[in-house]
Amino acid sequence: MTVQLAKRLKSIKPSATLSLNAKAKALAAKGADVVSFATGEPDFDTPKHIKDAAIAALNAGFTKYTATGGIPELKAAICKKLQRENKLEFTPEQVLVSDGAKHSLYNLFQALLSPGDEVVIFAPYWVSYPDMVLLADGKPVLVETNEADGYAPDPGELRKALSPRTRAVVINSPCNPTGAVLSRAALSGVAEVLKGHDCLIVTDDIYERLLYVSTPFENLANVEPSLAPRTVVVNGFSKAFSMTGWRLGYAAGPKELISAMQMIQDQSTSNASSFSQKGALAALEGPTTALDEMVAEFKVRRDLIVAGLNKIPGIRCRNPEGAFYVFPNIEALIGRSYKGKPIGGSVQLSEILLEDFLVAAVPGEPFGAEGHLRFSFATSRANIEKGLERIGKLVAALS
Numbered sequence: 327m328t329v330q331l332a333k334r335l336k337s338i339k340p341s342a343t344l345s346l347n348a349k350a351k352a353l354a355a356k357g358a359d360v361v362s363f364a365t366g367e368p369d370f371d372t373p374k375h376i377k378d379a380a381i382a383a384l385n386a387g388f389t390k391y392t393a394t395g396g397i398p399e400l401k402a403a404i405c406k407k408l409q410r411e412n413k414l415e416f417t418p419e420q421v422l423v424s425d426g427a428k429h430s431l432y433n434l435f436q437a438l439l440s441p442g443d444e445v446v447i448f449a450p451y452w453v454s455y456p457d458m459v460l461l462a463d464g465k466p467v468l469v470e471t472n473e474a475d476g477y478a479p480d481p482g483e484l485r486k487a488l489s490p491r492t493r494a495v496v497i498n499s500p501c502n503p504t505g506a507v508l509s510r511a512a513l514s515g516v517a518e519v520l521k522g523h524d525c526l527i528v529t530d531d532i533y534e535r536l537l538y539v540s541t542p543f544e545n546l547a548n549v550e551p552s553l554a555p556r557t558v559v560v561n562g563f564s565k566a567f568s569m570t571g572w573r574l575g576y577a578a579g580p581k582e583l584i585s586a587m588q589m590i591q592d593q594s595t596s597n598a599s600s601f602s603q604k605g606a607l608a609a610l611e612g613p614t615t616a617l618d619e620m621v622a623e624f625k626v627r628r629d630l631i632v633a634g635l636n637k638i639p640g641i642r643c644r645n646p647e648g649a650f651y652v653f654p655n656i657e658a659l660i661g662r663s664y665k666g667k668p669i670g671g672s673v674q675l676s677e678i679l680l681e682d683f684l685v686a687a688v689p690g691e692p693f694g695a696e697g698h699l700r701f702s703f704a705t706s707r708a709n710i711e712k713g714l715e716r717i718g719k720l721v722a723a724l725s
């Protein structure tokens with residue numbers, strides 16, 4: 327029998343970051359000395375007090391199903407965190423705990439979109455947004471932003487992209503892949519346009535704690551409080567607390583939407599892992615020393631990689647204000663030849679880099695920004711130096 331797969335699969339593709347990562351890991355498993363800049367996860371261990379809380383939960387037999395939407399004490403702690411750190415008011419019924427921020431976003435688009443409904447996404451974007459929208463039968467509407475403007479959206483371009491079918495606009499600051507943080511002025515420009523258009527605002531704040539600038543993080547709803555009632559804040563524990571494998575994230579937003587998302591979760595995955603939730607509670611209530619140390623180290627690494635990439639002829643790298651990615655422009659290398667063959671684009675360049683120079687970096691194309699490569703600097707300084715040397719060798723080998 328030929329298995330007939332669902333038609334909706336035709337519109338989506340595998341996650342570029344996850345597949346590149348898998349390729350790099352497969353090479354490393356064969357003994358190759360791969361320097362990987364591909365992973366979107368901190369290379370730090372989960373802080374001990376968080377692990378201890380989960381271990382204590384396991385030892386106490388906290389190993390059963392919980393309420394689908396999350397344990398009450400975690401939901402209350404999330405509301406307190408949003409109030410304390412983000413100056414945003416939510417009640418526990420407005421919060422849904424899921425298996426990671428990715429799962430929260432998936433639930434959200436499934437709950438929100440009918441066939442043909444549109445979601446505005448700024449490019450460069452995190453690879454999963456358009457595919458998640460497509461999986462919910464929605465239509466991603468892409469709005470380009472530019473390196474020269476610090477990737478701040480152009481309000482005029484945003485206005486042009488909105489239509490009566492627009493159900494949501496996604497904002498991701500600090501951004502994966504660019505590391506750009508939207509300034510208050512940039513957020514105000516977006517808010518001004520959205521004030522006149524009745525749609526949801528989805529803010530993916532997963533990198534909010536990873537900042538290398540002194541200005542504090544701001545959500546669009548802080549800049550324009552009148553938009554707060556139609557803002558959904560998505561966040562998680564993966565990046566700030568080095569908890570990628572724990573799979574824990576949440577969404578906070580309008581009650582009707584959160585209830586609909588919970589119904590989807592009821593009928594699909596049920597609750598997030600019980601003991602992960604206890605760990606997350608400790609993360610929100612415990613000390614932030616480990617986080618502060620991690621951010622200080624990331625800042626040193628950012629400076630190292632930005633300076634090193636900018637020394638390589640043909641590569642131009644912007645200094646990111648947040649997250650742990652750099653997104654250098656490699657347009658000057660496209661069209662040059664390697665071993666007699668012209669390089670067609672970022673995908674091909676990343677293949678040569680991995681196969682012949684054992685450096686894993688994700689091509690810009692799946693992030694909606696050809697002419698770039700994404701490097702995660704969530705790897706040691708020694709790896710960054712080794713990787714930079716190899717990238718330099720690749721560029722020197724081009725004709």
Ligand SMILES: Cc1ncc(COP(=O)(O)O)c(C=O)c1O
Nearest residue numbers: 366426427428452502562564575
């Ligand atoms: C912008 C962005 N949002 C969401 C996620 C998902 O995070 P989680 O591990 O909580 O599912 C990622 C992970 O790479 C991300 O980069």
